[in-house]
Amino acid sequence: MTQDTISLALAELRDLLGDRLSTGQSVREIHGRDEAYSTPALPDGVAFPESTAEVSAIMKICSAHKIPVVPFGIGTSLEGHVIPIHGGISIDTSRMNKVLEIHESDLDAVVQPGVTRTQLNDNLRATGLMFTVDPGADATLGGMASTRASGTNTVRYGTMRENVLALEVVLPDGRVINTGSRARKSSAGYDLTHLFVGSEGTLGIITELTVRLFGRPDTELSATCAFETIDDAVNTVIMAIQMGLPMARIELLDDVQMKGMNIFNPDLNLPEKPHLFLEFHGSEAGVKEQVDLFESVAEEFGVSGFGWATKLEDRERLWQARHNAYYAGKSLRKGCEGVVTDCCVPISALADCIARTKELIADSGLIAPIVGHVGDGNYHLLILIDPGNADEMARAKQLASDVNRAALSFGGTVTGEHGVGTGKKKYMAEEHGEAYQLMAQLKQSIDPLNIMNPGKLVSVN
Amino acid sequence: MTQDTISLALAELRDLLGDRLSTGQSVREIHGRDEAYSTPALPDGVAFPESTAEVSAIMKICSAHKIPVVPFGIGTSLEGHVIPIHGGISIDTSRMNKVLEIHESDLDAVVQPGVTRTQLNDNLRATGLMFTVDPGADATLGGMASTRASGTNTVRYGTMRENVLALEVVLPDGRVINTGSRARKSSAGYDLTHLFVGSEGTLGIITELTVRLFGRPDTELSATCAFETIDDAVNTVIMAIQMGLPMARIELLDDVQMKGMNIFNPDLNLPEKPHLFLEFHGSEAGVKEQVDLFESVAEEFGVSGFGWATKLEDRERLWQARHNAYYAGKSLRKGCEGVVTDCCVPISALADCIARTKELIADSGLIAPIVGHVGDGNYHLLILIDPGNADEMARAKQLASDVNRAALSFGGTVTGEHGVGTGKKKYMAEEHGEAYQLMAQLKQSIDPLNIMNPGKLVSVN
Known part of the structure; x- marks a missing residue:
C-alpha cells in the first residue's frame, strides 16, 4: 500500500462521502486506540457512512485499492480490535444508529450496528421488553456482535451468540448478504450468522442486526452477600448452577476488588471480603422460591449475611457499581x-x-x-x-x-468475552490446534485480499 | 470417477477396515435410502469405522482418489441427506456409539456420533440429568447435529444449535479438528462449532460431540386441550409465548391429524378438533403458576377442556403418540x-x-x-x-x-428442522440470495475436491 494508492482511495471516498470522510488528526487519533493498554496506530482516514449502500461503496473502493478497513463502533474494545495496525480506513458506524423495527409479538428488534445497548433499551421502555446482553461499557451492538460479547446476565439470557438471530453483512468485495430470517429456528443451510458473530470485523462489516428480546420479569430482586473465602463463594456458585437455579445474575468480586469498590463508591460500604452480587428474575412466588434455595446453599458455605435491593434505584446503583468495577479496581x-x-x-x-x-x-x-x-x-x-x-x-x-x-x-478458553484482537492471537494455535488453520482458510476464502481488519484474530499471508 | 478408481479405493479401504468395509448388495441398499420419499441411490461401499483415526484414514483414501463420502447415522433423514447420489463410500457411524464422558457438574456429555438420543438419555438415568433435543425418530446425535435437528421441547431448551457445545470433526483431507472447549462461552475466534452444525456432512464428518444437558425438573405435567378452530389454538400459543410462559412443550395437531391419532392410538380417543399437546416443567409451585396462566389464556380462545397427565407412564404414552404422528397421519x-x-x-x-x-x-x-x-x-x-x-x-x-x-x-424459512439435503436445494437461492453464494464459497474452501456429501445443500462446480 503506497501513499499514492491511499491518496487515490481517499479522493474516491471523499467523492462518495464528502465531509463524512475525515482525515483530521484528532478524529484519526480517536479511531487509533481502544480502552485497553494497546499500542495506538492511526487510520489514514475515517469514514462515517449512513447506509448499507454507502458501506458497500466504501468496501468496493477499498478492495479496488487493497486498502485495509477497520470497523469501529464506540471504541471500548479491550484487545486492540479497532486499532488500524496497518493503517487504512476506519469505518465508524456512529451515524448508523437507528432502531429500525421492534417486533413486540416476536420478541425481536432490528437495529443498525451503531445502536448502543442502553439506546436500544431506552427505545424498548414502553414495551415491557428488554435487550439483555450487558458488557461493562455501553458498547454498540455491531461491536458486541463482532466480539461475541456477553455480560452479567449471560448465565440466564445468553451471550451475543444466543441473542443475534440474523445479520446483514457487507462482504470485503462490497456484496451485501443477509444471514438469516426472523424465524426462531432454521435448518436451511450453513449458519452464517454465527460465523460473523465473533469474527471481529475480519470477514465483513455488520450493517444490520436482528436481536432477541425478553419480556421484563414481574419481579426483580438484587442482593449482595459476603463469604470468608473465595472458595466458599465459588462453591456456592457451582452448587447453585448445578441445582439449575435460574439466576439472572451471579457475579463474583474478590476481597481486593471489594476494597476498590468501597473507595470508588463511598455509599457502598461493604465488608472487604469475597462477595457475590446476585439478581433473581421471575414471578413474585418464583423469585421467593429461588431466594430460599439460594440462601440454603450459601449458608452451607458460611455466607455472612445478605444485603437486599428491591427498589429500582437501589438495584440500578448496585449494578452501576458492578459495571464500574474497572474504575473501582483502578482506584486501588x-x-x-x-x-x-x-x-x-x-x-x-x-x-x-x-x-x-x-x-x-x-x-x-x-x-x-x-x-x-x-x-x-x-x-x-x-x-x-x-x-x-x-x-x-x-x-x-x-x-x-x-x-x-x-x-x-483446566479445559477452558483464553477469552470468555473480550475477544482475540491482537492481544490474544498468541494463544490461538495453542487453544485451537489444527482448527486455527481452518479459521485462516475461511478468512482467505471470504477476504482473499486480507483487507478486513488485517492482523486481528487470524494470521494469513 | 472411474470403476478403476473405485476398485483401487475399495481395496485400500479393505486393507484398513477388513470386514468393516461392506460391498454387499443388501448393506448398500440400506445405505441408499432415507425415511422420506427420496429416490434411492447406492453407495459403492459402506465403511464401519470404530475410531476417529479410522475416519481420518478413510477420508485420506477417498480424497486421494476423489471418491464421494456420505456420512450415515441411522438413516432417518427426510430430505435425502444420506443418499449417495454420486455413489462413493457411505460412512456408517453405528460402531462409534459410545458415551465417552458425562460431566454432571458441568451439565454436559461427550459422545461419539453414533449414539442415539434415547441411548444418551438411558445413560443419564442415574444422574438426574437429561438431553432434551427430540426429533420424532431415535436419530443419532451426529445426524441430529448435521441437520440442526430440533423437536418438541425446543421452545424451552433449544435446538442442536444451542445444545452442541463443541465438536471433533474430520475434514475432507483427513485433518482432525476440535471446534471448541467445554467452557460455556468463548470469544476466542470463529465459531466453527456452528459452522458444522447444520452443514449436513458437506464440510466434514463429526466424530465426537460435546452436548449440553439439563437437570430434570422436580415436576413435569403434560396436558392435551382442544379448540374449535385452528386459529384459536394458534392464537393461544402466540399469546402464551408473548407472555413469556416457559413451557417445555407446546405442540399443535390439526383436526385432520387428530383423526389419524385416534385411528393409530385406539386408547387415545380424543375429540377430532385442533389440539395442543402441552408440557410444563418446574418446581411444584412453578408448574401450578404456569398452568393457571396458560388456562386463563386458553379460555380466552374458547378451549374446550383439558386432559391432564401427571404419571410418568401417562406422559410417556402421550409423547410417544405425538412422536408417532407420522405413522398416525399415514393411517388416514x-x-x-x-x-x-x-x-x-x-x-x-x-x-x-x-x-x-x-x-x-x-x-x-x-x-x-x-x-x-x-x-x-x-x-x-x-x-x-x-x-x-x-x-x-x-x-x-x-x-x-x-x-x-x-x-x-411471511418472513420465514423453508425448513425449521428437517434440513436441505437434495429436497430443498431449489429454495436456497430464493431464501438466502447472495448469501447462498457465500455458502458455496465456504464449501469450496473446506472441500475443494467436492467429495463430502456432494450434491447436498449447496451446488459447486
Whole structure:
C-alpha cells in the first residue's frame, strides 16, 4: 500500500462521502486506540457512512485499492480490535444508529450496528421488553456482535451468540448478504450468522442486526452477600448452577476488588471480603422460591449475611457499581494503568482455576483484583501497573499469560468475552490446534485480499 | 470417477477396515435410502469405522482418489441427506456409539456420533440429568447435529444449535479438528462449532460431540386441550409465548391429524378438533403458576377442556403418540405414502401462514395433516399420496412447494428442522440470495475436491 494508492482511495471516498470522510488528526487519533493498554496506530482516514449502500461503496473502493478497513463502533474494545495496525480506513458506524423495527409479538428488534445497548433499551421502555446482553461499557451492538460479547446476565439470557438471530453483512468485495430470517429456528443451510458473530470485523462489516428480546420479569430482586473465602463463594456458585437455579445474575468480586469498590463508591460500604452480587428474575412466588434455595446453599458455605435491593434505584446503583468495577479496581493504586484479561473454564474447574490465579497474582507481586461472571465460569483480572515502569509491565503481561494458560490447562478458553484482537492471537494455535488453520482458510476464502481488519484474530499471508 | 478408481479405493479401504468395509448388495441398499420419499441411490461401499483415526484414514483414501463420502447415522433423514447420489463410500457411524464422558457438574456429555438420543438419555438415568433435543425418530446425535435437528421441547431448551457445545470433526483431507472447549462461552475466534452444525456432512464428518444437558425438573405435567378452530389454538400459543410462559412443550395437531391419532392410538380417543399437546416443567409451585396462566389464556380462545397427565407412564404414552404422528397421519389413507415438508415463520405470522396452508391443502384436493412445534413457529405437513399415482405425486410436490414459498413470503424459512439435503436445494437461492453464494464459497474452501456429501445443500462446480 503506497501513499499514492491511499491518496487515490481517499479522493474516491471523499467523492462518495464528502465531509463524512475525515482525515483530521484528532478524529484519526480517536479511531487509533481502544480502552485497553494497546499500542495506538492511526487510520489514514475515517469514514462515517449512513447506509448499507454507502458501506458497500466504501468496501468496493477499498478492495479496488487493497486498502485495509477497520470497523469501529464506540471504541471500548479491550484487545486492540479497532486499532488500524496497518493503517487504512476506519469505518465508524456512529451515524448508523437507528432502531429500525421492534417486533413486540416476536420478541425481536432490528437495529443498525451503531445502536448502543442502553439506546436500544431506552427505545424498548414502553414495551415491557428488554435487550439483555450487558458488557461493562455501553458498547454498540455491531461491536458486541463482532466480539461475541456477553455480560452479567449471560448465565440466564445468553451471550451475543444466543441473542443475534440474523445479520446483514457487507462482504470485503462490497456484496451485501443477509444471514438469516426472523424465524426462531432454521435448518436451511450453513449458519452464517454465527460465523460473523465473533469474527471481529475480519470477514465483513455488520450493517444490520436482528436481536432477541425478553419480556421484563414481574419481579426483580438484587442482593449482595459476603463469604470468608473465595472458595466458599465459588462453591456456592457451582452448587447453585448445578441445582439449575435460574439466576439472572451471579457475579463474583474478590476481597481486593471489594476494597476498590468501597473507595470508588463511598455509599457502598461493604465488608472487604469475597462477595457475590446476585439478581433473581421471575414471578413474585418464583423469585421467593429461588431466594430460599439460594440462601440454603450459601449458608452451607458460611455466607455472612445478605444485603437486599428491591427498589429500582437501589438495584440500578448496585449494578452501576458492578459495571464500574474497572474504575473501582483502578482506584486501588493512584495513577496506575490497568492491564485487563479474561478467561473462562468449565464450572467444575472454576474454584481450582481461581485458586491457581490467586497464587500467580501473589507470585507476580502485583495488585490484581478478580471480578467474574462466574455463573458462566468466566472471570476477569485487572492488573494494576505503573505505566512508566517497564518491569511492572513485563510482569503484568507474564501474569496475564500465565492465567490464560492456566485456563487452557483446566479445559477452558483464553477469552470468555473480550475477544482475540491482537492481544490474544498468541494463544490461538495453542487453544485451537489444527482448527486455527481452518479459521485462516475461511478468512482467505471470504477476504482473499486480507483487507478486513488485517492482523486481528487470524494470521494469513 | 472411474470403476478403476473405485476398485483401487475399495481395496485400500479393505486393507484398513477388513470386514468393516461392506460391498454387499443388501448393506448398500440400506445405505441408499432415507425415511422420506427420496429416490434411492447406492453407495459403492459402506465403511464401519470404530475410531476417529479410522475416519481420518478413510477420508485420506477417498480424497486421494476423489471418491464421494456420505456420512450415515441411522438413516432417518427426510430430505435425502444420506443418499449417495454420486455413489462413493457411505460412512456408517453405528460402531462409534459410545458415551465417552458425562460431566454432571458441568451439565454436559461427550459422545461419539453414533449414539442415539434415547441411548444418551438411558445413560443419564442415574444422574438426574437429561438431553432434551427430540426429533420424532431415535436419530443419532451426529445426524441430529448435521441437520440442526430440533423437536418438541425446543421452545424451552433449544435446538442442536444451542445444545452442541463443541465438536471433533474430520475434514475432507483427513485433518482432525476440535471446534471448541467445554467452557460455556468463548470469544476466542470463529465459531466453527456452528459452522458444522447444520452443514449436513458437506464440510466434514463429526466424530465426537460435546452436548449440553439439563437437570430434570422436580415436576413435569403434560396436558392435551382442544379448540374449535385452528386459529384459536394458534392464537393461544402466540399469546402464551408473548407472555413469556416457559413451557417445555407446546405442540399443535390439526383436526385432520387428530383423526389419524385416534385411528393409530385406539386408547387415545380424543375429540377430532385442533389440539395442543402441552408440557410444563418446574418446581411444584412453578408448574401450578404456569398452568393457571396458560388456562386463563386458553379460555380466552374458547378451549374446550383439558386432559391432564401427571404419571410418568401417562406422559410417556402421550409423547410417544405425538412422536408417532407420522405413522398416525399415514393411517388416514390405506396404502399411502407420505410426502413430508416443514417450514418455520416468525410467531406473529404463524396464524396467517397456517391459514394460507389450509387453503393450499384444500386447493390441492389431497389429505395433509398439520403437526407443529408451534412455540417456535415451526410446523410440518404430511401429504398423503398413492405412490403409484403420478398426478398425486406432482400435486403433492406442488403443494409442498407452495407451502414453503408461503413461509418465505411471511418472513420465514423453508425448513425449521428437517434440513436441505437434495429436497430443498431449489429454495436456497430464493431464501438466502447472495448469501447462498457465500455458502458455496465456504464449501469450496473446506472441500475443494467436492467429495463430502456432494450434491447436498449447496451446488459447486
